[in-house]
Amino acid sequence: MHFRILLGVLLSQLISAAACAQTIVDFGRDVQPILESQCLKCHGPEKAKNDFRVDDALSMSFYVEPGDLESSSLWTDYLATEDTSMMMPPPAHEGDGGLPTADLAIMKLWIEEGANYEWVESTAAPGSAAQAPEEAPPLSMAAKIWLFQGLFHPASTHFPIALLSISMAFLALSFFAGKPLESAAFHCLWVGALTAIPACLMGWAYATDQGYVDPFSLDPSSGIDRHRWLGIGVTLFSLALVPIAHSAIKKESFRRKLVWFAGCCVLAVGASFVGFQGGELTYGEGHYAKEYERLFLADQPPVETEPVHAVDATQPVAKQD
Numbered sequence: 001m002h003f004r005i006l007l008g009v010l011l012s013q014l015i016s017a018a019a020c021a022q023t024i025v026d027f028g029r030d031v032q033p034i035l036e037s038q039c040l041k042c043h044g045p046e047k048a049k050n051d052f053r054v055d056d057a058l059s060m061s062f063y064v065e066p067g068d069l070e071s072s073s074l075w076t077d078y079l080a081t082e083d084t085s086m087m088m089p090p091p092a093h094e095g096d097g098g099l100p101t102a103d104l105a106i107m108k109l110w111i112e113e114g115a116n117y118e119w120v121e122s123t124a125a126p127g128s129a130a131q132a133p134e135e136a137p138p139l140s141m142a143a144k145i146w147l148f149q150g151l152f153h154p155a156s157t158h159f160p161i162a163l164l165s166i167s168m169a170f171l172a173l174s175f176f177a178g179k180p181l182e183s184a185a186f187h188c189l190w191v192g193a194l195t196a197i198p199a200c201l202m203g204w205a206y207a208t209d210q211g212y213v214d215p216f217s218l219d220p221s222s223g224i225d226r227h228r229w230l231g232i233g234v235t236l237f238s239l240a241l242v243p244i245a246h247s248a249i250k251k252e253s254f255r256r257k258l259v260w261f262a263g264c265c266v267l268a269v270g271a272s273f274v275g276f277q278g279g280e281l282t283y284g285e286g287h288y289a290k291e292y293e294r295l296f297l298a299d300q301p302p303v304e305t306e307p308v309h310a311v312d313a314t315q316p317v318a319k320q321d
Contacts, residue, residue: 025110028120034103038089049210050282057117063284066115069108073284079107085212085224086285150205157199157231157278161271163192164238168264171257182257186245189264193238200235203228223285227277234270241267 025031035054041047043054053059063074070076078088079099087098099107110116139147170185204215212224219225241263248256280287 025106025113027110027116027118030106031110032119034099034106038099038103042089055119057119060117064111064115064117067112069111071290072111072115073290075108075111077284079104083219083222084214085217085219085222090212146205147209150202150207150209153199153202153206154278154282156195156202157275160192160196160199160235160238161275163188163195164234164264164267164271167192168261168268171261171264182249185264186249189238189245190242193235193242196231196235196238200232203231223277223281227274227281230270230277231274234267234274237263237270238267 039054042049043052045053045055048059051059052063060074063072063078065071077086081087084091089098091098098104167185167188170181170188174180174182174185207215207224207228217225218229241260244256244263245260247253248260284290
């Protein structure tokens, strides 16, 4: 995979040098066919995963920075990445996935030359010589229901995350306000723990719908794997904490209440990381840093530095006493 990306980069450099600084990539001739064959099925008018469409100029502008390859998340996060969970097009089998080397070279050169975008709608008549893509086998009713309920995952996760976080806040306040808030903390805990279970199941189905093909991958460098398994870990930990909390209330044990509170703090931190990973899967890795730079640092004037004067080697160096 690394060799394929490197070869594509080198090929684009050779093409660029041979062009003698003139633009040689034509969007309609070179780039649009790649997007149509590799991307349009999942990011087009009929289906736009993560609300991203390759046939829409505004949508593409959020992922491509003309002339700046490193700032173009389409290249850094999805085309030239070695993370199979982020690679586009996603791998159908292990070791597969991503664009061919020649296509990578074209996409890289297109961005470097200014990413000129002029999408032309296809005017091919029905039944023309263009080969129709193979249709996937029809899904069973159970598979359709499974995938459909997964679409509720982005909304369903907010409920358990909020309850588990509020549970920690109520329990912290109960050290000063007494038992009413302690009881509220317990009820937020068990309701949040139970609602986290369907949220995890929905997430499993949603990942399949979004093109993540390996549901049991354990790659720590993969964003989807970190999000999935950390979410499951938070759910299991919250379920294990419920009987501890119940025992602390029933026996009025201050020591067990401290254990309960420590567990709630761990849950709050874990839930925050789960939400952060979900945001990176939706908006791309490093999106907080990129937006911060765009909003706060882009308008700052450049720092002026004192010019460095070169020493003329032909002038004699004055002797110091």
